[in-house]
Amino acid sequence: MKKGILTIAGMLLTVSLVSAGTTVPVLAADEETTLVYGSGDYTRINPAMDEHGEINILIFNGLTAHDGDNQVVPGLAESWEFDDATNTYTFHMAEDAKWQDGEPVTADDVKFTIEAIMDPENGSENAPNYEDVEEINVIDDHTVAFKLEDKNVAFLDYMTMAVLPKHLLEGEDMQTSDFFRNPVGTGPYKIESWDEGQAITLVKNEDYFKGEPSIDKIVFKIVPDDNAKALQLKSGELDLALLTPKDAASFADDDAYTCYDMKTADYRGIMFNFGNEYWQKNRDLIPAVCYGLDRQAIIDAVLLGQGMPAYGPLQRNVYNCEDVEHYDYNPEKSKEILEAAGCEMGDDGFYYRDGEKVGFVISVSAGDQVRIDMAQIAAQELKEIGMDVSVEIPAQTDWAGQMAFLIGWGSPFDADDHTYKVFGTDKGANYSSYSNEDVDKYLTEARQSDDPEVRKEAYANFQKALAEDPAYAMICYIDANYVADSNIKGIDPDTIMGHHGVGIFWNVADWTIE
Numbered sequence: 001m002k003k004g005i006l007t008i009a010g011m012l013l014t015v016s017l018v019s020a021g022t023t024v025p026v027l028a029a030d031e032e033t034t035l036v037y038g039s040g041d042y043t044r045i046n047p048a049m050d051e052h053g054e055i056n057i058l059i060f061n062g063l064t065a066h067d068g069d070n071q072v073v074p075g076l077a078e079s080w081e082f083d084d085a086t087n088t089y090t091f092h093m094a095e096d097a098k099w100q101d102g103e104p105v106t107a108d109d110v111k112f113t114i115e116a117i118m119d120p121e122n123g124s125e126n127a128p129n130y131e132d133v134e135e136i137n138v139i140d141d142h143t144v145a146f147k148l149e150d151k152n153v154a155f156l157d158y159m160t161m162a163v164l165p166k167h168l169l170e171g172e173d174m175q176t177s178d179f180f181r182n183p184v185g186t187g188p189y190k191i192e193s194w195d196e197g198q199a200i201t202l203v204k205n206e207d208y209f210k211g212e213p214s215i216d217k218i219v220f221k222i223v224p225d226d227n228a229k230a231l232q233l234k235s236g237e238l239d240l241a242l243l244t245p246k247d248a249a250s251f252a253d254d255d256a257y258t259c260y261d262m263k264t265a266d267y268r269g270i271m272f273n274f275g276n277e278y279w280q281k282n283r284d285l286i287p288a289v290c291y292g293l294d295r296q297a298i299i300d301a302v303l304l305g306q307g308m309p310a311y312g313p314l315q316r317n318v319y320n321c322e323d324v325e326h327y328d329y330n331p332e333k334s335k336e337i338l339e340a341a342g343c344e345m346g347d348d349g350f351y352y353r354d355g356e357k358v359g360f361v362i363s364v365s366a367g368d369q370v371r372i373d374m375a376q377i378a379a380q381e382l383k384e385i386g387m388d389v390s391v392e393i394p395a396q397t398d399w400a401g402q403m404a405f406l407i408g409w410g411s412p413f414d415a416d417d418h419t420y421k422v423f424g425t426d427k428g429a430n431y432s433s434y435s436n437e438d439v440d441k442y443l444t445e446a447r448q449s450d451d452p453e454v455r456k457e458a459y460a461n462f463q464k465a466l467a468e469d470p471a472y473a474m475i476c477y478i479d480a481n482y483v484a485d486s487n488i489k490g491i492d493p494d495t496i497m498g499h500h501g502v503g504i505f506w507n508v509a510d511w512t513i514e
Contacts, residue, residue, distance in 0.1 A: 032216045033513045035488065038229040038241030039220035040367075041197060044180035047162035048117050049124045051429060054502050055220055058202055059185035060162030063091050063110060063144075066506060068492045070412045072156045076105060076163060076186065080156075087134075087151055091159070093142040097209040099165050100190040107144035111136045112166035114146075122174040125428035128421035129158040151448045153455070154416035188213045188509040198222055213509040224367040230483075233257070239485040242501045244370050245304040248481035260482040261306060262504075264410065264497040265316035268374060269472035270362060271407035275433040278360060278403055285358065288337040290327035290473045292385045293378055297329075299476050302373045306481065310474035312463050313422070316496060319415045319446075319459040324467040327474070334385045343386075351386040359388025360403040366393050371406045374475060378406075399431050407431075407472060412496040412503070415459055416447045423471055432472070438465040480504075487514045 039054065047056040065075035077091040097105040114136060117124045135147040148155065163186065169179055182191060186209070189202035200220040204213040221238060223229045230247035232238045243251075251257040272279050272286060279286075295309035308315070311326040343351040343358055351358040359382075362375045375391045382389040397405065409429075411417035420443045421427040425435040442462035446455045480501035484491060490511035497503045 033214075034217040034219060035215050035511070035513060036219045036221050036237065036239045038223040038232060038238045039200070041222045041224050042200065042220075045183050046174075046180040048113060048126065048164055049122065049174060051125050052499055052502055054500070054505065055200065055202075056162055057187065057505050058189040058218065058508060059183055059187045059191065060164075061097070061186045062160040062162055063093070064156050064159045066157075066160060066413065066503075068495045068506060070496060070503075072160070075160065076110075077159075087148040088145055089148075089155060089159075090139070090143065090145040093144070094209055095142050097186055098207055099167075099186055100184045100205055100207075101165075101168075102207075103165065103167055104141070105163065105165075105186055106141045107138040108141075109163050109166045110144045111138055112170065113161065113164045116164070116169075116174050117161070119174075124174075125421070126161065128424065128427040128429070129154075129161070129417075151450060152416070153450045154414035154447060157414045157417060189218055192217070208509065211509065214512045215508075218508070226367065226369040233483055239488060241483060242504075243481050243483050245302075245306050245479070245481050248483050249304060251483045256486055258484050258486045258488075258491075260480075260484065260491060260493050260504075262480040262482060262493065262495065262497050262501070263316070264478060264480050264501060265412040266408060266410040266480070266497060266499050266501060267310045267313065267315070267474065267477045268371065268406065268408050269310065269474040270375075270378065271405045271432045271472050272434075272470075273399070273402055273404060273432055274435070274471075275400060276403050282353070282358070284341055285338060285343075285353075286470050286473065287327070288334040288341075288385070289382060289387070290470055291330045291337070292334040292382050292387065293327070293473060293475060294329040294381055295474075295476055297381075298374055298377050301377060302370055303476070303478060306479040307476045310476050312467065312474065313409065313419055314415055314459065314463060315477060316410070316412060317415045319456055321460040321463045323460070324463050327467075327470075331385045338386065345386060349386060350383075350388045357388050358386070359390075362389065362391050362404045362406055363397065363402045364391060364393050364406045365397060366395065370478070371408070375406045378473075378475065405431070408499060410477070410499050412498050415455070416443075418499070419443055419462070420447060423466065434471040436465060436469050436471075438462075439469075485513075488512075489514060 045055055047060055062075045063077040064072050067073045076093050076097055078094050080089055080091045082089050114130055116122055117126050118130050132149045132152050133146055134149045137145045139145055165184055168184055188205055188208045190205050192201045192203045194200050202218045204216055206212050226244050229241040230243050233241055248259055252259055299307045314320045338351050343353045346352050364371050364375045379389040379391050409418050409422055421429040423439050424443055425440050439462055442458045446458035449455050480497040495503055
């Protein structure tokens with residue numbers, strides 16, 4: 001009998017090699033289990049300042065959390081109540097939760113975290129979520145109360161925000177502290193090592209207050225290029241990755257892998273930079289851009305049909321309003337709008353306005369092949385209606401200087417999330433410098449009422465106002481195509497993912513590797 005050594009996702013196995021038909025046990029010489037995930041790169045892990053990050057939920061907890069149905073459930077807080085008369089939420093925290101350095105988690109940590117986000121000096125893009133917090137009162141070590149100036153029915157959703165340790169961050173710069181290169185949290189996993197640009201290795205937190213996780217190590221291997229992720233999955237270097245639809249399709253008939261084609265609230269669109277002089281002069285031409293996009297053609301070509309045309313930011317939300325202008329593909333209408341605005345067709349096939357060629361540049365982040373492909377097809381479609389549109393892939397995003405950007409946003413949670421701070425004037429995630437008084441008014445009305453009918457009307461009015469004065473030329477909602485080694489069990493295939501497909505790790509502590 002021969003013996004061989006086999007390594008699967010970090011598990012070292014001694015395998016007996018015998019003739020066919022003979023059954024022998026596979027003995028684990030080292031029972032440590034490791035999952036290797038194909039991740040984008042991180043320069044820091046700072047959930048308080050940065051809007052998203054797939055790794056955050058493994059290292060940190062908020063007072064609340066989201067379950068597989070994206071409903072609010074207990075996190076560090078075991079229970080809470082709301083006093084309608086004073087607009088006060090009181091949270092009662094678990095008393096056995098500890099920081100990964102052994103220190104107890106207290107209400108002072110919660111107060112410190114939210115105040116740091118609210119401090120305008122820190123420049124957090126999450127700050128609009130808490131702008132109506134009037135007072136934060138620590139009642140005792142495990143009880144904290146938030147008094148709001150006005151109602152914000154999304155507040156429990158926003159308390160999923162990762163709580164940070166006061167004893168390690170007090171007096172530190174919340175943007176530049178070394179803590180965010182070696183963070184200490186309360187979550188199911190803690191950082192073992194960080195090889196810059198290569199991998200972030202997490203080990204299970206054996207003292208996790210919700211129970212020790214099953215998988216021993218999770219490695220976030222940095223693979224910024226979409227195509228490389230597929231190749232590394234095939235070679236066994238990765239166990240789990242979010243792939244492009246084209247790459248994911250190549251795994252569909254291989255039993256060694258499980259394909260998870262998951263719905264998302266994640267949309268794509270062309271974001272116009274209203275701080276740019278071009279749009280200050282040509283804002284009235286944006287509807288022509290919107291009518292000039294053949295969304296279904298983009299979905300079919302880039303997403304292999306996995307997605308749906310987008311006309312607004314709430315299509316996966318209970319408060320979606322279908323009765324708005326969808327800007328269905330109509331190139332003739334685009335030309336009518338351009339000509340009505342005084343644009344004239346030149347000999348080169350492009351429209352001119354006041355002697356200047358009509359057109360703009362769409363910037364796209366490097367490494368996101370889906371967005372690059374979408375932008376290139378959109379640019380070609382717009383050229384066909386007489387707009388000189390091109391695509392650039394800058395090394396770094398110049399939010400202030402660029403003309404347009406292939407944006408992605410979306411949230412499966414309360415409708416306030418990724419609307420108020422994205423489209424509200426001067427809010428933390430409004431990278432387009434968009435401003436519309438009606439949009440501001442209706443978003444504020446919606447967040448301040450807990451009456452579903454009032455919110456429904458306010459969000460309908462918001463969506464109509466946004467459609468009449470578009471901040472983006474909406475393109476589509478995308479599906480999240482995760483591919484995993486079939487030995488990984490516990491992934492929830494029915495959870496609706498958020499922006500960047502984030503959300504698959506919501507129950508990671510329960511995953512196992514067979």
